[in-house]
């Protein structure tokens with residue numbers, strides 16, 4: 001478990017393509033006004049509308065996680081971390097790369113975190129940063145510290161814009177600054193795509209175009225087109241990449257063409273698959289992109305395998321924390337456009353497995369690369385859960401509301417003139433029951449997303465539901481909620497599932513959680529060491545920043561018999577432990593029939609799973625716990641048929 005303080009240049013680049021890492025919240029609620037003026041250039045509209053930032057508040061374990069984040073690294077980088085505190089964006093000297101992106105990443109995560117928690121201390125960090133940046137906008141409209149054409153890259157501004165558009169506290173000032181900036185960008189791009197890193201950053205432009213176009217619609221539209229043209233000119237047209245037959249299935253057997261680095265880079269991929277534009281064909285292709293990534297490069301815990309270039313799904317391969325962070329947001333965003341239930345399931349899979357599995361339970365340290373079998377993102381990780389929260393409730397096309405990521409929270413918003421407050425009491429994903437308390441001035445439709453893994457014994461009560469769950473074609477259950485106070489509930493039912501992978505291997509799931517062998521381990525905590533084992537500037541650390549080394553001497557080399565699984569503890573409705581993602585904290589456990597096998601270690605990590613595993617000794621009932629709580633992971637295991645094991649033992 002490696003800590004924070006050092007960000008390598010690679011991880012900086014890794015994070016490069018957060019092209020849609022925006023706050024989904026800020027999406028157009030007022031588009032009609034503009035569409036009238038310019039029908040021909042209408043943007044594709046989402047099926048579900050994100051709600052204004054701050055209207056969804058966390059509860060339960062998710063609130064505790066966000067508070068840990070606020071009291072941990074995310075909420076303290078501003079005070080001690082030189083790539084934020086001493087960033088050139090704030091008049092300082094520290095940048096980890098020429099992209100000048102670290103402060104922008106931080107800002108992009110802090111805005112939703114501060115609004116989600118309604119935290120005055122964090123809001124004042126956001127305000128201080130914004131005041132400085134907008135106060136130092138240059139005369140020609142440039143936002144940021146760079147003054148020469150050689151140093152002025154558009155990319156580093158992406159996150160700044162994403163943060164700005166999400167902050168509804170000073171819209172006029174933000175919109176004015178963005179217009180001045182876009183006019184400059186337009187002229188730069190017209191001049192041989194000056195400043196473009198071939199990753200079009202459209203979301204802030206789309207937001208401006210739909211919500212605050214002023215008299216600049218044509219210019220904004222052209223700027224978006226120039227970005228695409230520029231990418232094509234530079235040989236990185238994502239439309240040519242997400243095509244079956246071209247998309248690399250595995251990079252061990254590469255096709256004869258070579259791919260630009262941007263394409264095969266895991267984080268870039270996570271950030272790229274959510275690009276949505278004005279073109280319906282691109283919307284269809286977005287679905288294809290999801291399918292291709294899912295089929296060839298998705299890890300069992302829900303992230304994209306690639307360390308840092310993407311690879312096949314071999315469990316000795318890893319993924320950066322940045323990848324799951326960006327992917328969660330990408331999936332939330334795409335889900336709002338496509339409304340396909342499996343995409344929301346995938347977002348939850350990432351949010352409850354890959355992402356928390358890479359963060360130390362106190363939120364002061366994180367792991368750069370994680371594998372599914374193994375005994376950067378310092379500035380980017382704060383956006384993970386805060387945007388997941390913001391996207392957990394959405395507006396539906398018929399003017400209702402849907403709870404789509406089933407974590408605990410509440411929402412207060414207006415549906416037209418109907419003021420609605422919905423609060424959900426649940427331990428999900430550590431329990432399968434959800435109880436809603438609703439108050440509304442008028443009748444409305446409320447929906448709850450039923451995950452794809454829930455079985456038909458699941459129930460819905462309250463509103464006009466009498467027990468059975470009925471799914472719409474998008475996987476939502478509909479409640480007709482009357483005005484006044486109401487209580488409704490959902491109880492999900494499911495059984496353990498197996499996912500099979502190449503080379504006769506399998507992984508075990510129960511609900512949205514992947515399970516990993518429970519390995520007792522020793523933790524050693526020490527002062528941070530740089531990723532290359534070099535010197536770390538003490539100015540980049542604080543008393544709470546540590547490296548954690550977690551080692552196990554338990555038996556890890558096992559094969560499992562997936563036909564013998566028992567749910568030993570299926571969750572709870574009472575108060576959960578805090579922090580919840582610590583070893584032993586989640587109230588869920590499985591027992592799986594297992595046996596010891598020969599399995600060598602290679603480069604300090606389990607070698608490829610043996611193709612022909614041989615059982616050693618007597619089979620036994622192995623304890624399995626939620627993947628993200630097990631800091632040493634053994635989750636992708638060889639299969640064997642074993643004699644019957646007493647799973648109650």
Ligand SMILES: *[C@@H]1O[C@H](CO)[C@@H](O)[C@H](O)[C@H]1NC(C)=O
Pocket residue numbers: 192
């Ligand atoms: C335009 O930019 C490309 C790539 O940066 C460069 O190779 C080319 O010389 C430039 N063309 C002109 C006319 O400046």
Ligand SMILES: *[C@@H]1O[C@H](CO)[C@@H](O)[C@H](O)[C@H]1NC(C)=O
Pocket residue numbers: 214215
């Ligand atoms: C648009 O342009 C017109 C004429 O130039 C001007 O009167 C008007 O104020 C502008 N509107 C906005 C929103 O800037």
Ligand SMILES: *[C@@H]1O[C@H](CO)[C@@H](O)[C@H](O)[C@H]1NC(C)=O
Pocket residue numbers: 312313314315502503608611
């Ligand atoms: C399957 O096993 C072979 C041989 O050990 C290995 O090269 C390959 O990467 C494995 N594939 C996966 C997806 O694990």
Ligand SMILES: *[C@@H]1O[C@H](CO)[C@@H](O)[C@H](O)[C@H]1NC(C)=O
Pocket residue numbers: 455456457493494495
């Ligand atoms: C659904 O899962 C529950 C376990 O939670 C099980 O008791 C029930 O039989 C399953 N129902 C169906 C229809 O498979």
Ligand SMILES: *[C@@H]1O[C@H](CO)[C@@H](O)[C@H](O)[C@H]1NC(C)=O
Pocket residue numbers: 520521522551552553554
């Ligand atoms: C923890 O470390 C001690 C001392 O090195 C060792 O004896 C013990 O086996 C270790 N336990 C685990 C679970 O790794």
